Amino acid sequence: MSNKLSTHKNHLSIGKKPVLVLLHGFAENAGIWHIQQEYLSEFFEVIALDLPGVGNNPLTTALTIDSMADNVYHSLQAAGVEKAVIVGHSMGGYVALAIAEKYPSILQGMGLFHSTALPDTEEKKDARRKSIKLMEQYGSEAFIRQAFPNMFSPGFKAKHPESVEAYVNMGITCPLASLEAYYEAMIIRPDRTAVLSAIQVPVLFVIGKEDTAIPLQSILPQVSLPRTSSIYIFEETGHMGMWEVPAASNELLQQFTLFCQDQ
DSSP: OOOOOOOOGOOOOOOOOEEEEEEEEOOOOOOOOGGHHHHHTTTSSEEEEOTTBBTTBBOOOOOOOOHHHHHEEEHHHHOOOOOOOEEEEEEHHHHHHHHHHOOOGGEEEEEEEEEOSSSOOOHHHHHHHHHHHHHHHOOHHHHHHHHHHGGOOOOHHHOOOOHHHHHHHHHHOHHHHHHHHHHHHHHHHOHHHHHHOOOSOOOEEEEEEEEESSSSSHGGGGTTTSEEEEEEEEEEESSSSHHHSSSHHHHHHHHHHHHHOOO
16 A cells, blocks of 8 residues: 555545554644654555545535544545454544444454543533634634644754744645534544443553643553553653654554554
């Protein structure tokens, strides 16, 4: 499979290598994984998908985390994927958890890359609703420019302003309707800690010690729930480990995918 992924489900094709599926987060697209895809494609069939609402994957009505999981599952089925390690960043992790709950037979392993099985707190729900109102009033670009730099650790932000700007520019390309739909989907998503307790495949937890979006202390109680967990805590890293520590992210995804093949 080419590193240049087609997001059309009927255009996906796979070879005989192990399959690693990478799902992006809020206001991102499949390009968020470009460093990992370039490196890991030597070893695996790497499928980085655009979720509904970005790229060539149109926004659907009544978008939910579950409907995004359905979209991913049917895309993989159409491509002939029988088993895959599925890793999701942030909102993509919520989708991966929904896949684990609804379609466990496709999983060889699952990764929560700066993500959580917990639902939104009431405070978080209120913050998302306020953000929707701000985007409707002032436009999404102003919101993205204010919020997105905070996804990185202070040290990385100071040393790599070009990466921060690239991330901001990615967010700006996400349509306002999609941004609003993603927030609404996250607000109503359920608690899926029970999925972690029931899951039969290895689970990867990637945690940034300086992640303010998915704080370390909220994740640690979850790592003991699966029967098999791999835990990586990145020092001096925020919510964007795949860009902040790309070489380490590449290595851990490679090791985890290989580990899942041996189970």
